[in-house]
Amino acid sequence: MAGGATQIEMPAQVHVRERAVVALLSVCVFFSVLNTSMFNVSLPEIGREFAVSPARLGWIVTAYSLLFGVSTPFYGRLGDRYGLRRMLITGLSLFSVASLLAAIAPTYPLLVICRALQAIGTGAIPSLGTALIIRHVPEARRGAALGITAATVGAGAALGPTLGGLITQFLSWRALFGVSALLGLAVPFARRLLPPSRPADSRLDLPGGLLLTGVVAGLLIGITNIERHGLDSGLVLGPWMASLLSLLLLGWRIRTVPDPFVPPSLLGNRAYLLAGAIAFLQSGAHFGMLVLVPLLLDRVNRLPAFEIGLAMLPSAAVMSLLSPLAGRLADRLGGLLPMRAGLALWAAGMVLLSSVGAGRSAVLVAGLLILCGAGMGLVNSASTVVVSALLPSERVGLGIGLYNMQFFLGSAFGAALTTTVLEAREPAVDGWNPLHSGAGAGFSDAFLITLAASLVASLLAALIRAERPRAEQAWSAELPQGGERCPS
Numbered sequence: 001m002a003g004g005a006t007q008i009e010m011p012a013q014v015h016v017r018e019r020a021v022v023a024l025l026s027v028c029v030f031f032s033v034l035n036t037s038m039f040n041v042s043l044p045e046i047g048r049e050f051a052v053s054p055a056r057l058g059w060i061v062t063a064y065s066l067l068f069g070v071s072t073p074f075y076g077r078l079g080d081r082y083g084l085r086r087m088l089i090t091g092l093s094l095f096s097v098a099s100l101l102a103a104i105a106p107t108y109p110l111l112v113i114c115r116a117l118q119a120i121g122t123g124a125i126p127s128l129g130t131a132l133i134i135r136h137v138p139e140a141r142r143g144a145a146l147g148i149t150a151a152t153v154g155a156g157a158a159l160g161p162t163l164g165g166l167i168t169q170f171l172s173w174r175a176l177f178g179v180s181a182l183l184g185l186a187v188p189f190a191r192r193l194l195p196p197s198r199p200a201d202s203r204l205d206l207p208g209g210l211l212l213t214g215v216v217a218g219l220l221i222g223i224t225n226i227e228r229h230g231l232d233s234g235l236v237l238g239p240w241m242a243s244l245l246s247l248l249l250l251g252w253r254i255r256t257v258p259d260p261f262v263p264p265s266l267l268g269n270r271a272y273l274l275a276g277a278i279a280f281l282q283s284g285a286h287f288g289m290l291v292l293v294p295l296l297l298d299r300v301n302r303l304p305a306f307e308i309g310l311a312m313l314p315s316a317a318v319m320s321l322l323s324p325l326a327g328r329l330a331d332r333l334g335g336l337l338p339m340r341a342g343l344a345l346w347a348a349g350m351v352l353l354s355s356v357g358a359g360r361s362a363v364l365v366a367g368l369l370i371l372c373g374a375g376m377g378l379v380n381s382a383s384t385v386v387v388s389a390l391l392p393s394e395r396v397g398l399g400i401g402l403y404n405m406q407f408f409l410g411s412a413f414g415a416a417l418t419t420t421v422l423e424a425r426e427p428a429v430d431g432w433n434p435l436h437s438g439a440g441a442g443f444s445d446a447f448l449i450t451l452a453a454s455l456v457a458s459l460l461a462a463l464i465r466a467e468r469p470r471a472e473q474a475w476s477a478e479l480p481q482g483g484e485r486c487p488s
Contacts, residue, residue: 017193018137022145024189025129028092030152031183032125035099035118036064037160042173049173050108060112064119066220069408070213071123076401077261079128081204084135084397085194089187091124096184103177118180127401134388134396136195140331142388147327147381151320154377158316161309208261211250218243219409226416227423265392266399271464272390275383279407281457282343284414285450286376289350291415292422292450293369296443299426301362311366315373322377327385335385336464342378343458345371347451354433354447359440386464414450422446 040061047057079087095118102114129149137145167175222239229235254260254267266272290312297303297311329338349371357368384403391399425431426442436444 018141018145020193021136022133022148024186024193025132026149026152028088028125028129028183028186029149030156031180032095032122033153033156034160034163035122035180035183037157038164038167038179039160039176041161041164042168042176045168045173046108046111050111052108056108060115062221062224063112063116065224065412066217067116067119068123069220069405069412070216071120072127072408073212073216073398073401073405074209075124076127076131076397076399076404077204077209079124079131079397079401080394083196084128084132085190085196087397088124088128088132088194089190091121091128092183092187092190093121095121095124096181096187097121099177099181099183103174103181114177126404127397130384130404131396131400132194134391134400135393139389143327143330143335143381143385144324145327146384146388147324147330150323150327150377150380150384153380154316154320154323154373158313158320203259205253205257205259205261208250208253208257211246211253212261214246215243215250216405216409218246220412223409223412223416227419231420262398262402263395266395266402269390272387272399272403274460274464275387275390276403276406278339278343278457278460279383279403280410280413281453281460282346282376282379283407283410284417285350285453285457286346286372286414287411288414288418288450288453289353289372289447292418292443292446293365295419295422296358296440297362297365300359300440300443301365303362307362311362312369314366315369317373318370319373319377319380322374323381326378326381330382330385335382335389336461337382338378339382339386340458340461342375342382343454343461344375345378346375347454347458349375350447350451350454354431354444354451355435358431358436358444358447359438414453418446418449421449 043057043060046052046060075087075091098114098117098121102111102118105111105114130146133145133149134142163179164176167173167179218239218241222236222243225233225235225239250262254262254264293312294308297308298305303311326338326342349368352368352371353365357365384400387400387403388396422442422445425445428441428445431441431444432448433444
């Protein structure tokens with residue numbers, strides 16, 4: 001029948017374009033993660049070349065983290081206002097130019113500036129890449145697409161340290177920036193593949209955006225200073241008080257401005273707020289664990305750096321392999337079930353790490369880490385599917401940007417908190433966990449902190465009620481649109 005033939009051919013054409021778009025965005029995500037994970041291993045070489053003290057060397061990491069965290073929600077809002085494609089291309093171009101400049105930076109201050117510009121550029125990728133998939137891939141296949149991009153996160157995190165070490169050892173740390181600059185090759189493909197953008201009618205609330213920047217910057221600066229100065233230091237409490245003041249002023253502006261930077265509709269979405277809290281807690285738990293495990297294997301198991309990387313590789317590989325499968329499962333069952341299952345699996349792995357892993361063989365630790373990697377593989381894909389079902393089309397960019405911001409803040413806070421707990425508890429002989437015995441009691445205690453955060457995230461996940469994504473879509477929803485949907 002003629003009508004049936006049309007229905008078979010049109011989705012096939014759409015699927016080809018969708019696969020190309022997902023592949024392009026996955027490459028962008030991979031390079032953005034790779035840029036972070038491979039760079040940290042080169043810090044000692046940079047310090048030696050520029051004769052920079054460890055305290056000053058930390059600024060190159062702090063500047064990147066601060067501006068990346070601030071720019072992510074900004075890009076989301078700008079994407080909703082000026083078009084997702086336009087702002088993604090802007091970010092990619094800035095990132096590539098900054099990478100090339102960093103590769104030839106003659107002084108350390110100029111290198112820090114280039115690294116900061118890199119952060120501003122790469123901040124476009126997580127929020128806008130995810131928003132483009134949510135807006136242009138039909139709900140019936142969205143989970144699979146998001147799972148593929150989530151897999152590239154694990155791949156970039158796993159390959160980065162090894163690749164960064166090899167390039168730094170056999171070429172130079174400057175060559176790392178050359179690798180990052182290759183992301184500029186994605187710009188012409190983005191222009192061709194991504195749907196054209198049309199400006200929205202809403203105005204941009206710049207003061208509200210600056211207040212949000214103050215909230216994020218104060219939190220990150222305080223978090224960064226925890227490990228060095230302690231929780232009771234003015235260098236921690238001062239930025240946090242400034243962040244609180246910015247938050248209060250932002251709340252006042254949201255109530256009084258017709259079209260604020262953060263719309264009240266997002267803040268009134270209970271399920272969306274719960275999803276953001278889960279992202280903060282679980283990312284803090286996971287990144288805290290990722291900081292603790294190398295220290296455990298180094299200080300207790302006495303492994304060299306290369307063997308530590310090998311011990312952590314299976315977990316990252318499992319997370320990457322499971323993410324696409326989790327996305328397809330979310331397409332069929334909705335995102336809540338695999339997200340809750342992933343949280344439970346991750347918590348089980350942490351219970352075992354705290355009870356029988358800390359202080360035992362590195363092989364056992366590596367095996368238990370696989371449980372955590374599998375859990376995060378489920379959570380990463382499924383939680384984004386859940387959030388995508390909660391956002392209206394015209395707020396996708398900002399909604400995903402704020403969600404990623406909470407994920408990033410959680411990771412920074414989790415790393416700082418767990419190392420602070422470890423420093424206080426590492427000399428302990430008897431741990432809090434009655435199931436633990438032998439060496440590594442302080443690490444066992446720190447793992448319990450990450451477990452507590454994950455259990456609270458699981459409790460919040462039980463409170464979310466979201467509509468199950470439908471597997472059936474009208475063919476009209478499959479057809480490529482002439483431009484991005486904008487507010488009427």
